Amino acid sequence: xxxxxxxxxxxxxxxxxxxxALFSEYAGCLALFMDGLVSFAAFLNYAxxxxxxxxxxxxxxxxxxxxxxxxxxxxxxxxxxxxxxxAAIAMNLLFGALTSCLxxxxxxxxxxxxxxxxxxxxxxxxxxTVCVTAVxxxxxxxxxxxxxxxxxxxxxxxxxxxxKAKGVNPGNIRTLSWCLAALYSSLAGCFLAMRLSSFVxxxxxxxxWMALAAVFLGKKKPLRIVAAVIIFCLADIFAANIQxxxxxxxSSFLISLPYLVSLLLILVR
Amino acid sequence: xxxxxxxxxLNLSGLYMIAGCxxxxxxxxxxxxxxxxxxxxxxxFVSAVLLASFGELSSxxxxxxxFLALCTAFLLSGLMALLSAVLKILRNADFxxxxxxxxxxxxxxxxGLISGPARSQTENLLATPFIPRGARLPSILKPSPLNASFLxxxxxxxxxxxxxxxxxxxxxxxxLGVSPVFSRFAGYACPSLSMTSAFISGGMxxxxxxxxxxxxxxxxxxxxxxxxxxxxxxxxxxxxxxPLALIPSSLFMGFVTTYANRYALYxxxxxxxxxxxxAVILFVIAFPRPQTFRGLTLIHRGGRS
Numbered sequence: 001x002x003x004x005x006x007x008x009x010x011x012x013x014x015x016x017x018x019x020x021a022l023f024s025e026y027a028g029c030l031a032l033f034m035d036g037l038v039s040f041a042a043f044l045n046y047a048x049x050x051x052x053x054x055x056x057x058x059x060x061x062x063x064x065x066x067x068x069x070x071x072x073x074x075x076x077x078x079x080x081x082x083x084x085x086x087a088a089i090a091m092n093l094l095f096g097a098l099t100s101c102l103x104x105x106x107x108x109x110x111x112x113x114x115x116x117x118x119x120x121x122x123x124x125x126x127x128x129t130v131c132v133t134a135v136x137x138x139x140x141x142x143x144x145x146x147x148x149x150x151x152x153x154x155x156x157x158x159x160x161x162x163x164k165a166k167g168v169n170p171g172n173i174r175t176l177s178w179c180l181a182a183l184y185s186s187l188a189g190c191f192l193a194m195r196l197s198s199f200v201x202x203x204x205x206x207x208x209w210m211a212l213a214a215v216f217l218g219k220k221k222p223l224r225i226v227a228a229v230i231i232f233c234l235a236d237i238f239a240a241n242i243q244x245x246x247x248x249x250x251s252s253f254l255i256s257l258p259y260l261v262s263l264l265l266i267l268v269r
Numbered sequence: 270x271x272x273x274x275x276x277x278x279l280n281l282s283g284l285y286m287i288a289g290c291x292x293x294x295x296x297x298x299x300x301x302x303x304x305x306x307x308x309x310x311x312x313x314f315v316s317a318v319l320l321a322s323f324g325e326l327s328s329x330x331x332x333x334x335x336f337l338a339l340c341t342a343f344l345l346s347g348l349m350a351l352l353s354a355v356l357k358i359l360r361n362a363d364f365x366x367x368x369x370x371x372x373x374x375x376x377x378x379x380x381g382l383i384s385g386p387a388r389s390q391t392e393n394l395l396a397t398p399f400i401p402r403g404a405r406l407p408s409i410l411k412p413s414p415l416n417a418s419f420l421x422x423x424x425x426x427x428x429x430x431x432x433x434x435x436x437x438x439x440x441x442x443x444x445l446g447v448s449p450v451f452s453r454f455a456g457y458a459c460p461s462l463s464m465t466s467a468f469i470s471g472g473m474x475x476x477x478x479x480x481x482x483x484x485x486x487x488x489x490x491x492x493x494x495x496x497x498x499x500x501x502x503x504x505x506x507x508x509x510x511x512p513l514a515l516i517p518s519s520l521f522m523g524f525v526t527t528y529a530n531r532y533a534l535y536x537x538x539x540x541x542x543x544x545x546x547x548a549v550i551l552f553v554i555a556f557p558r559p560q561t562f563r564g565l566t567l568i569h570r571g572g573r574s
Contacts, residue, residue: 073552082555085301086506090552093499097544104541206373212366252381259374263352266362 009126009195011233012133013038013188017211018218018225019140020184025215026144027177028157032088033070034185035208036095039201041066041189043099043113046199047106050117055194063186070182071175078171092208100201114198129191136184141222153177185211206259213262217269228265235261274531276413280485282523283419284477288501289508289515290429291473295350297433297510298466299446300357300364305474305498307372308349310489312342312475313482314379317489318387320400320482331403338404339479346475347468349375354467358460364467372498383491396490406484416484422519425473429512442466446510474498499547500526506554525550 017034024031041062049058070091077087100110107113144150152173155162160170185208192207193199210232218225239257243249288305295302302308316338323334353367389398406416433439445452445462453459477497482489500522507518529543 077555080556082557084555086555087552089303089499090548090555093544093551094548097541097548100541101545110541209366209369209373212363213370216362216366250381250385252377252384255377256374259370262370263356263367263374266356266360266367269360 005126005130007230007233007237009129010237011230012129013192014207014210014214014229014233015133015226016136016184016188016191017207018214018229019136019222020181020188021208021211021215022140022144022220022222022225023153023177023180023184025212025220026154026157027174028160029084029174029177030088030212031178031181031185032085032212033091033095033208034181034211035204035206036092036099037066037070037182037185038189038192038204038208040095040099041186042193042203043103043189043199044186045190045193046113046118047102050115053117055120059187059190062190063183066186066189067179067182070178074175074178078175084174096202103199103201110201112198112200119197120194125191125194129195132187132191136187137222137226140184144222149173149176205255210258210262213266217262217265231265232258232262272410273413274527276408276410276415278524278527279410279419279520280413280415280523281527282520283415283422284481284485284497285501285504285519285522286422286426286515287418287480288474288477288497289504289519290425290512291470291477292502292505293429293508293510293512293515294433294442294466294473295364295470296505297446298442298463298470299449300354300368300463300467300470302350302353302368302467302470302474303365303498303502304350304353304368304370304372304471305502306494307375307498308346308471308474309478309481309497310379310494311349311375312346312478313486313493314382314387314397314478314489315345315475316342316479317397317400317482320404321398321488323401323404325401326403328403331401334401335404335483338483339476342475342479343472344475346478347470347472350467350471350474351464354464358463380491383489389488392488394488394490396488399488400482404483405487406480414485418480418484421480423516426512426515429515433512438462438465474501477501496526496543496547499551503547503551503554506551522550 017038020034021031044062044065045058048061049055052058052061073087073091076082077084103113104110144154152163152168153176156170156173156177163170163173188207189204192203196203214225214228214232217228236258239254242254243251288309291308292302292305319338319341320334326334349371350368352371353364356362356367357364383397384395387397389396391398406418409415409417433443441452441457441462444455445457445459449459478494481493481497486493501519504515504518504522507521508514525546526543529546533542
């Protein structure tokens with residue numbers, strides 16, 4: 001039971017990222033910036049938690065700032081009719097570079113950040129991660145399937161002209177989908193940092209990209225996506241533990257394994 | 270202007286031109302190859318290991334060895350990109366993320382090989398053994414690393430312009446990129462076009478990695494590719510899918526990166542500033558060109574649009 005819970009908690013950040021990617025995929029503007037944003041949000045979570053002394057303030061401030069930046073950039077992109085695809089890649093690089101710069105500027109290092117203030121109990125973090133993710137999944141399923149705005153998001157990707165005819169601005173819906181992607185990936189970043197009780201550079205380790213693969217494998221159905229994510233995470237856990245049984249496998253080879261699994265799943269699906 | 274930095278900037282620009290040709294082909298065909306960094310790394314690694322395995326070479330043998338290394342780098346990196354095209358055709362998977370995931374998978378794999386079985390036993394570096402002196406491209410602007418690959422890069426841009434604009438294959442690739450539906454109705458062999466463009470795109474990135482090893486580093490050290498793929502991609506986007514415009518756009522990216530790194534080095538700022546500039550440039554590229562620039566483009570095309 002404990003190992004099941006730990007496996008579930010391990011997959012939660014990727015589930016959150018995948019749901020964030022799902023909103024943007026439905027709206028027809030894939031949030032390619034998520035990988036950078038996960039690391040950025042994890043850093044912000046560390047910084048705000050250390051400065052305020054409260055984990056809740058850390059999570060809220062991290063999410064709000066991430067959403068605020070995404071909202072601002074998305075509004076600019078929409079106003080000047082920029083290419084969202086290229087802008088999202090640029091944002092991914094921007095978040096990565098900003099994380100490193102801010103870490104150096106505020107904490108004097110680009111390396112691992114840890115401290116006495118930033119310490120969390122393993123059990124409490126796991127429980128919080130699983131609960132928040134469960135609520136986030138339920139909200140995503142309900143919102144996309146049952147709410148009016150969810151319907152607009154689904155229509156925005158398929159036929160934006162229908163929205164225009166209805167008097168709804170498709171640009172606003174695309175921006176909304178990016179903000180939701182930012183919210184979900186920020187939460188993922190916060191939980192990743194809290195699980196380790198520290199901020200580690202490149203803490204996302206490709207989760208933003210794996211999330212896109214999960215959306216593809218899950219055929220845009222939230223529950224199928226969760227199933228795809230759990231398969232990814234089992235591969236990741238297997239990669240992390242195989243060294244206990246077979247010695248001499250370089251760790252860098254094992255880092256490749258989740259990516260190889262995702263390619264294999266795409267091939268055999 | 271410092272001769273070393275001038276040569277370094279030109280050399281880097283040449284590498285961006287070669288990889289940019291690869292990025293540009295993929296953009297032209299409607300697929301975005303985001304796996305450039307992994308393909309550059311693979312090309313560099315393969316050529317370094319192959320050339321180092323030959324030991325010291327006579328001049329004739331060195332030419333053959335260099336040719337073999339370049340072909341192998343092109344082939345393997347091309348096959349890596351081809352995998353994404355196959356997944357797109359068979360499974361309707363997005364080319365952009367499968368190319369990125371393949372790249373993300375190969376990078377740690379090569380890292381592991383460099384720090385393990387392929388690591389040099391004599392040097393205290395996380396790198397493969399140095400390639401033989403006979404196989405190295407000599408500097409044409411000492412003491413900078415500028416070498417003959419820069420001239421080859423310019424020739425490749427011109428050749429690519431010719432292929433894309435003056436051959437049936439190039440026209441078909443362009444039509445496929447603009448309208449896949451139209452190209453299907455026109456009877457083009459779309460899967461074959463996608464696969465060949467992906468293969469050449471990956472191959473050009475592999476050539477860039479091989480050129481970096483042959484002319485600049487003479488070994489494949491961990492992470493030598495960092496930033497090259499994205500900068501080449503940015504240069505291709507700035508060029509607006511015109512191979513001739515890739516020459517000035519690559520020069521721009523090369524000079525910006527080199528002098529940003531120089532600034533960072535002299536001011537103890539860290540190399541993040543280069544990544545920040547890279548991100549800002551890419552963000553600016555996303556915006557449509559102002560009307561005046563569009564007018565100039567039309568004049569340049571002789572009024573055809």
